[in-house]
Amino acid sequence: MTRIIQNNSAESNQSFSARKGKVYLVGCGLGDVEQLTLKAYRIIKEAQIILYDHLITDEILALVPHETRKIYVGKPQKSHNISQDRINELIVDYASQGFTVARLKSGDPYIFGRAAEEAIYLGERGYEVDVVAGISSSISGPACAGIPPTARGYASSFSVVSAHLKDNKFNTDWFPLLKIPNHTTVVLMGLGLASIIRRCALKSGIPKNFPVAIVSNASRPEQESVVTTLDGLTKAAKTLNGPAVIVFGNVVKLHGKLPEFVSQSVEII
Numbered sequence: 349m350t351r352i353i354q355n356n357s358a359e360s361n362q363s364f365s366a367r368k369g370k371v372y373l374v375g376c377g378l379g380d381v382e383q384l385t386l387k388a389y390r391i392i393k394e395a396q397i398i399l400y401d402h403l404i405t406d407e408i409l410a411l412v413p414h415e416t417r418k419i420y421v422g423k424p425q426k427s428h429n430i431s432q433d434r435i436n437e438l439i440v441d442y443a444s445q446g447f448t449v450a451r452l453k454s455g456d457p458y459i460f461g462r463a464a465e466e467a468i469y470l471g472e473r474g475y476e477v478d479v480v481a482g483i484s485s486s487i488s489g490p491a492c493a494g495i496p497p498t499a500r501g502y503a504s505s506f507s508v509v510s511a512h513l514k515d516n517k518f519n520t521d522w523f524p525l526l527k528i529p530n531h532t533t534v535v536l537m538g539l540g541l542a543s544i545i546r547r548c549a550l551k552s553g554i555p556k557n558f559p560v561a562i563v564s565n566a567s568r569p570e571q572e573s574v575v576t577t578l579d580g581l582t583k584a585a586k587t588l589n590g591p592a593v594i595v596f597g598n599v600v601k602l603h604g605k606l607p608e609f610v611s612q613s614v615e616i617i
Contacts, residue, residue, distance in 0.1 A: 379567050401452075
């Protein structure tokens, strides 16, 4: 059931209907509250309506003022509670009443965050949209585990791919990337598909001992990482919970040689 906030007085209704509220698509980074940008922090504090999903941490949600309306629009894998179309409609419902709306997104809104779809949908309907960049797990997720996406002598380039395509189809287009010398491939949304990733990679001619790491819950207190090989990918994936990134390439060998993220309790007011 969807509840739409309405003002009680006719005068206030007229003033809200006369203007459209601004919409912010806010990148909230990996989950560590200290890694929010100053702009993201300000918007979270100032927005009148907050839409968030299951990837937004409790620490970030704790920043939302008590008087702000919070709406859960979670879409966990295999149990989509609300469609993307309905999320778009909800944003418009509230913005059309003049409210400032912030749609909180994990990582960066434009890195497999579907912000482009939302921004286009809103722009076509005349709403002002501001996309706020955030730290992407594709870069900082590996770094939190002491694995740099690029490093001299290990990788001079890197790619970011999603294991999922539209309608939950498995993405097979990226396997040739694993054959590029001195290259890192970071896979998002692939933890639950580790078995099929392993099978397809081996079928593509990638050696069993190809270096692989999985980093789950990067920057959060429950962060964990496993360093393994392509052959051990399926077994390693079963020991971790998402959200997670999978890292392929020689940079994995730097794990243990570089500093890792250490969670610290902080109070931000």
